[in-house]
Amino acid sequence: MDFIRKILPMVYLINIRYQHVRGTSSRSFDWLQDVDGADRSYGPSLLTTTELYLVICLLGCSNTAKCKAATYNNGTGECNCLERKTGMTSQLGNRLWNRHFDGFLYNAQLEWHIGLFLNIQKTQAEAESFCGTLEGRLVVLDTDEKLNYFTGLSDYQAGRFIFVGSTDEETERSFVWSNGANLTTNWYTNEPNHYRDENCVAIYHSAFIDISCASICDFACEIV
Numbered sequence: 001m002d003f004i005r006k007i008l009p010m011v012y013l014i015n016i017r018y019q020h021v022r023g024t025s026s027r028s029f030d031w032l033q034d035v036d037g038a039d040r041s042y043g044p045s046l047l048t049t050t051e052l053y054l055v056i057c058l059l060g061c062s063n064t065a066k067c068k069a070a071t072y073n074n075g076t077g078e079c080n081c082l083e084r085k086t087g088m089t090s091q092l093g094n095r096l097w098n099r100h101f102d103g104f105l106y107n108a109q110l111e112w113h114i115g116l117f118l119n120i121q122k123t124q125a126e127a128e129s130f131c132g133t134l135e136g137r138l139v140v141l142d143t144d145e146k147l148n149y150f151t152g153l154s155d156y157q158a159g160r161f162i163f164v165g166s167t168d169e170e171t172e173r174s175f176v177w178s179n180g181a182n183l184t185t186n187w188y189t190n191e192p193n194h195y196r197d198e199n200c201v202a203i204y205h206s207a208f209i210d211i212s213c214a215s216i217c218d219f220a221c222e223i224v
């Protein structure tokens, strides 16, 4: 109950609207969860902003005896309390409520879910598509903090080639992360060497190399 007492006043500080009309947005999702499936023990400091909103929505609904489930739209901020269980929980919503994505690690300080896939090598396009099916993208290592955390993972193996989310496909020799940031540092010795069709980026021995997008490599995704 302490968590509920701490968190419920925040309902009035953020733009969550309880209503029964679903909004639509091209980058939004409806998250669905039955109320008794929610883990209420997480403190706000452990949650990303979106996750916090989701939990507040669910806890707000669970305070009403009639409500058995909730949906939350992260694009419109709409929280819908449902009067009966749906009998179904969206896989993605369920993962968010519980902060656990299958195969993903969570760095609370960086508010970052990342997954390192070492046993299902793919081309860069296949890897990007795979990450997309998880509502994510190839990992963006655009800060030293993220690079250091990533290369410090217990599963990280320095000698492998791991696709990350940057290419120079738009402008040759100008590498850009998928979030728009430029990639200019932490290159491996003599890389990028711009050999033939090397337009994609992999991490190798904790530094970046340009590599053919058609190479079959390990890869890492992040949830966005």
Ligand SMILES: [Ca+2]
Residues within 6 Å of the ligand: 168, 172, 173, 194, 197, 198, 199, 200, 210
């Ligand atoms: Ca290139």
Ligand SMILES: [Ca+2]
Residues within 6 Å of the ligand: 191, 192, 193, 194, 195, 198, 209, 210, 211
């Ligand atoms: Ca190269």
